[in-house]
Amino acid sequence: MGRKSVIRAESINKFFQQPVPFQVLKNISLDVASGEFVSVMGKSGCGKSTLLYILSTMDTDYTGKLYLNDQLITGLQAEQLAAIRNEHIGFVFQFHFLLPEFSVLDNVSLPAKKLGRKNSEVIREDALEILRMLDIGHIAEKKAYRISGGEKQRVAIARSLINSPSIIMGDEPTGNLDSKNSANVLSIFRNLATTEGLTLLIVTHDKDFARQTDRTITMEDGIILP
Amino acid sequence: MYKKLLWFIAGMHIITRLKQSIVAGLGVTFGIATFITLISFMTGLNGLLDGLTLDRTPHIHLYNETGPTKVQPLDLVAGTPTDWHLIRSVKPKPQQSRIHAAPTLIKAISTFPEVAAVAPQVSTQAFYTAGAIDLNGLIAGIDVEQEERWYKLGDYVSPGSIVALSQNDNAIIVGAGVAKKLSVGIGNKIQLVSPRGNSLSLKIVGTYQSGLAEVDDVQSYVNLKTAQRLIGEPDSYITDINIKLHDLEQAFPLAQRLERLYDIKAVDIGTANAQFDTGTSIRNIITYAVSITLLIVAGFGIYNILNMFIQEKMNDIAILKATGFSGADVMKIFIIQAMTIGLAGGTVGLLLGWIFSYTISRIPFEIEALPTVTTYPINFNLTYYFIGIAFALIATFFAGYLPASRARKMDPVDVLRRQ
Ligand SMILES: Nc1ncnc2c1ncn2[C@@H]1O[C@H](COP(=O)(O)OP(=O)(O)OP(=O)(O)O)[C@@H](O)[C@H]1O
Ligand SMILES: [Mg+2]
Numbered sequence: 173m174g175r176k177s178v179i180r181a182e183s184i185n186k187f188f189q190q191p192v193p194f195q196v197l198k199n200i201s202l203d204v205a206s207g208e209f210v211s212v213m214g215k216s217g218c219g220k221s222t223l224l225y226i227l228s229t230m231d232t233d234y235t236g237k238l239y240l241n242d243q244l245i246t247g248l249q250a251e252q253l254a255a256i257r258n259e260h261i262g263f264v265f266q267f268h269f270l271l272p273e274f275s276v277l278d279n280v281s282l283p284a285k286k287l288g289r290k291n292s293e294v295i296r297e298d299a300l301e302i303l304r305m306l307d308i309g310h311i312a313e314k315k316a317y318r319i320s321g322g323e324k325q326r327v328a329i330a331r332s333l334i335n336s337p338s339i340i341m342g343d344e345p346t347g348n349l350d351s352k353n354s355a356n357v358l359s360i361f362r363n364l365a366t367t368e369g370l371t372l373l374i375v376t377h378d379k380d381f382a383r384q385t386d387r388t389i390t391m392e393d394g395i396i397l398p
Numbered sequence: 399m400y401k402k403l404l405w406f407i408a409g410m411h412i413i414t415r416l417k418q419s420i421v422a423g424l425g426v427t428f429g430i431a432t433f434i435t436l437i438s439f440m441t442g443l444n445g446l447l448d449g450l451t452l453d454r455t456p457h458i459h460l461y462n463e464t465g466p467t468k469v470q471p472l473d474l475v476a477g478t479p480t481d482w483h484l485i486r487s488v489k490p491k492p493q494q495s496r497i498h499a500a501p502t503l504i505k506a507i508s509t510f511p512e513v514a515a516v517a518p519q520v521s522t523q524a525f526y527t528a529g530a531i532d533l534n535g536l537i538a539g540i541d542v543e544q545e546e547r548w549y550k551l552g553d554y555v556s557p558g559s560i561v562a563l564s565q566n567d568n569a570i571i572v573g574a575g576v577a578k579k580l581s582v583g584i585g586n587k588i589q590l591v592s593p594r595g596n597s598l599s600l601k602i603v604g605t606y607q608s609g610l611a612e613v614d615d616v617q618s619y620v621n622l623k624t625a626q627r628l629i630g631e632p633d634s635y636i637t638d639i640n641i642k643l644h645d646l647e648q649a650f651p652l653a654q655r656l657e658r659l660y661d662i663k664a665v666d667i668g669t670a671n672a673q674f675d676t677g678t679s680i681r682n683i684i685t686y687a688v689s690i691t692l693l694i695v696a697g698f699g700i701y702n703i704l705n706m707f708i709q710e711k712m713n714d715i716a717i718l719k720a721t722g723f724s725g726a727d728v729m730k731i732f733i734i735q736a737m738t739i740g741l742a743g744g745t746v747g748l749l750l751g752w753i754f755s756y757t758i759s760r761i762p763f764e765i766e767a768l769p770t771v772t773t774y775p776i777n778f779n780l781t782y783y784f785i786g787i788a789f790a791l792i793a794t795f796f797a798g799y800l801p802a803s804r805a806r807k808m809d810p811v812d813v814l815r816r817q
Contacts, residue, residue, distance in 0.1 A: 221815070230720060231811045251724045258722020265814065269717050273414040283721040285403045331721065343814075 175205040177242055178339045178371045179227055184236035186222055186394075196222045197234070198394040204339065204373055209365035211382040212375045214391030220375045223391070224343050227373070228261050229253040241338060258287055262332025264342040270324055270331075272317035276303065279316050280330045287335050295334075302330045306360060322353035329360060333370075340364075342374040346381065358384065404727060407718075408734040411707065418703050419739055425699035426743030426794060427750060430786045433689035434751025437782045439758055440685045442775035444678050453550050454608070455667055456517075456640035457649045460503075460656065462495055463663040495521075500636035503660060507641065512648045517544035519638040520625040525591040526572075526618075528580040535576060536616045537590065539625020548642045551606075551619070558584050558604020567624050570600040574607040575615030592629045600624070609765075693793045696743075700736055700797035708732065708805045715805050716813035729806035736798025737791060744790025748783050 186197035196219045204210050212220050225231040227238065229245060232253070238246045240260060245253065257263075270279045280299040284290065290298070303309045306326045311319050316327065325345060332340050342361075346354030358381050364370040365386070374385070382388045390397040412419045497503065500518060508516050520539035525532045542564035545551045552560040555571055563569050570588060582588055584602055591597045600620065608614055620628070626635050643649055649666035656664040708715070715728055759776035 225811050225814070228720075230814075251726065254719065254722050254724040254727075256722075257720065263720055265720075269713065269720070269814075271714050271717060273410060282403070282407075282718075286400070286722050286727070288400050 175207060177203050177239065178206050178208075179204045179373070180239040180242070181227060182237040182239075184223070184226060184234055184238070186219070186226065186231075186234045196394050197226070200236070200394075200396055202389060202396060204371060206338075206371055207365070207369045209361065209370075209372045209386045210374070211385040211388045212373065212391060213377070213379075213382050213388055216377075218391045219394045220391055221343055224341055224373070224375055228263055228341050229257055258283055259335055260338040262335070262337040262340040264325070264328050264332050264340065264345040266344040266347045270316040270327055273315060275313055275315055276308070276319065276327050277312040279327055280334055283331060284334045299330070299334060302333050303327075306330055322349055322356065325349060325353070325357055326360070329357065333364070339371040339373060342372070342376075344375055344377065346376065346378060354378065354381070404730050405734060408731045408738065411711070411731070411735055412738060415707060418706070419735075422700045422703040423739045423743030423746070425696035426693070426740050426790050427747040429689065429692035429696040429793075430744050430747025430790050431750035431754060432692050433685075433786050433789065434748060434782060435754040435758070436685045436688060437682075437785075438751070438755040438776045438778060439774070440681050441779065441782075442759075442777040444681055445777055446771065446775040448678060452667070454554075455670060456549075457643045457646060457667045458641040458653045458656065459665045459670070460497065460639040460641070460660075460662050461637060462497060495637045496631070497636050497639060497662065499634075500639065501634055503662075504636075504639060507639070507656070510652070512643050512645065512652055513641055514644050515544060515548045515642045517541050517548065517640045517642075518622065518636045519640060520622055520629075520631075520635060521637045522625060522629050523593055524628065526576055526580060527589040527591060528582060531580060532591075533576060533579060534616065535573075535590075535618060537625055537628065538617065538619050539622045539628075540619055542621055545619075549640075554608055555604045555606055558602075560604065562603035563619065563621055566601070566603065567621065567627070568598075568600050569603045569620070570624070571604040571606050571619040572602055573614040573617045574605045575611060576618060577602070577605045579615070590628060594630065596628055596630050598624070598628050689789070693789055697793040697797040700739060700794050701801065703739075704732060704736055704798055704801040705804075707735070708801050708808075711805075712808070712813050715808055716810035719808075719810040720814070725806035728808075729802045732802035732805050733795065733798050736794045736802065740790045740794025740798075741787075743794075744787050747790065748786055751786065752778075752783075 180203040182201050184197050184200040185195065188194045188196055200223060212223070214220050222231070226234050229238075229240075229248075232250075236246070237244060240256065245256060248256070270276075271282075274282075277296065277299055280303065281292075281295050284295040284298065285292065300309060300312060303312050306329060308323055308326050308330070311323060311327075316324065319327070325348070329340075329345070340361075346357050349357065358378075361372055361374065362384055365372055372385075374381075376382055504516050504518055507513055518541055522537050522539075524535050524537045526535050527533075540551070542551075542560060546560055558571060560571065563571060570590075572582070572588065577583060580588065582602055584604065586602050587599050588602055589597060589599050606614065606617065606619060608617070623633070626633060629635075641652075643652065646667065650668055653664040653666035653669075656662065718728055718731075719725070755776045755778065758774050759778075761774050762772060763774040764772060
């Protein structure tokens with residue numbers, strides 16, 4: 173394809189020691205190119221979430237090499253990894269993971285404020301624009317614990333978008349939603365991929381969802397099926 | 399901007415858990431308020447007790463000591479090693495309690511940089527006579543202005559006033575015990591007879607009450623000239639020189655120096671009143687011990703609240719970390735929370751402490767010995783308020799540190815997996 177690599181893993185191995193020594197990921201290598209919309213499928217317990225935590229730099233207890241935008245990020249300090257997550261990686265969890273006592277707008281703005289590239293006025297405008305794009309502009313001032321599940325998931329997506337990251341990773345972002353809402357989230361991702369050229373790596377159990385992505389990686393017992 | 403962000407998050411946590419935060423803060427408030435009240439009261443009391451004696455005591459007291467001369471006349475005779483010279487029944491010559499060349503000495507000592515004030519004094523024994531009674535007494539001729547300014551003599555004169563003494567060469571302030579025994583009071587006349595038989599009739603302008611009965615039963619004050627007149631000596635006759643210093647610590651070394659320089663007995667305040675220091679420091683230690691104990695208890699309150707907080711906010715911490723906040727950021731957020739609670743609680747504590755001590759300082763407290771003291775003594779020294787708030791901040795910092803560093807180390811993946 174000749175497109176730039178956004179995230180690349182080389183021979184990732186991951187072991188759990190408890191309750192018994194057990195290899196979850198076996199020599200995983202993968203490469204997601206810029207602008208690609210990739211889905212990851214596989215049976216429950218095959219190691220999808222584990223892989224995603226490693227790719228998102230939150231889990232550093234593995235062997236192998238991880239590159240972000242062709243730069244090795246394996247072995248960096250926790251503080252540096254936090255900065256990388258802040259700037260380059262947007263994460264959407266299965267359970268809408270928001271700060272409940274903060275407003276929707278604050279939830280979306282916090283990563284941008286942490287990044288500190290823009291002043292709070294600009295951040296506020298950006299956040300509102302993303303919220304409007306996702307059709308939830310009207311709930312910007314509401315506390316996060318006062319909105320519905322589908323809205324929460326869209327707020328989480330808005331938050332992952334705020335710093336224009338290199339890649340957005342999702343761990344079953346629609347797993348907790350009804351079919352109408354999950355179709356909505358899917359179409360949001362689909363749109364972002366085509367219109368904004370965003371790179372996405374999404375774990376899903378939903379075959380319809382996977383069918384609409386550019387490429388599907390299938391896992392089984394810690395390996396990637398060819 | 400970035401700091402503001404951490405403060406914003408910390409502030410949000412406090413606001414959403416306002417009740418618990420206030421309870422934790424009240425622990426600090428209580429500790430600090432108690433500290434301020436206790437220390438103000440204790441040091442106030444210390445000041446009063448020490449002042450009873452120390453205020454009235456010169457830092458260095460110069461006088462001529464009674465005793466045999468070191469060089470006896472016989473020593474002056476050129477010794478022949480084979481002879482024995484015997485002088486029997488050596489007796490002291492009439493006591494010379496006068497300080498030699500006192501006016502020059504006073505001038506010289508005044509120029510020492512350590513010295514704040516030098517006051518001459520003439521002390522003598524005398525009899526008080528009224529009607530048929532003769533009472534043994536001690537008369538001090540004083541420089542009234544100096545005595546009032548540096549030894550607060552006026553505080554111990556009641557009723558009456560010390561000012562009358564300075565202008566009037568026929569005035570006297572008598573000890574309360576003397577006045578009582580002779581049944582005399584302000585306006586009455588009293589007859590003094592010196593050891594050599596001179597007699598003076600003086601008008602009482604006040605009574606002196608030191609609080610120590612053995613002093614009040616004998617001591618009286620007149621001005622320098624009156625005392626000199628009583629014993630029939632000229633203006634230059636001075637028996638004691640009292641020195642106040644800028645720094646109490648200098649008393650001992652300077653006393654030694656003066657002894658060497660002027661061949662005179664010099665006693666410093668530390669030697670004269672060794673026991674006061676120990677009493678004061680023990681009372682202070684007790685105060686600090688009680689306050690620190692209270693603050694440790696308050697610290698546990700904050701520790702608990704923060705631990706509970708962090709337990710509740712596991713998800714929040716995981717989100718913050720997943721979206722790019724570092725462990726240090728998260729730690730700072732919780733430290734800010736702890737210290738905000740500490741600062742707020744501490745400030746209210748200072749205020750409360752001030753109110754308590756002010757209230758105490760209004761409570762009537764009358765003791766015979768101290769006519770000028772009418773309410774409980776409180777020391778409103780600002781230093782203790784600084785110490786108090788510093789205590790509060792240090793205690794809350796340590797109380798917040800452990801839970802906060804737990805939050806710093808917490809692995810977000812653990813939280814995410816638990817879902
Ligand atoms: N902390 C842990 N300690 C030990 N084993 C673990 C731990 N976390 C996960 N595992 C095991 O690792 C394997 C992979 O787990 P993972 O969560 O990656 O599966 P998954 O593919 O995401 O499954 P699902 O589709 O149900 O989310 C599972 O067998 C799981 O039991
Ligand atoms: Mg999973």
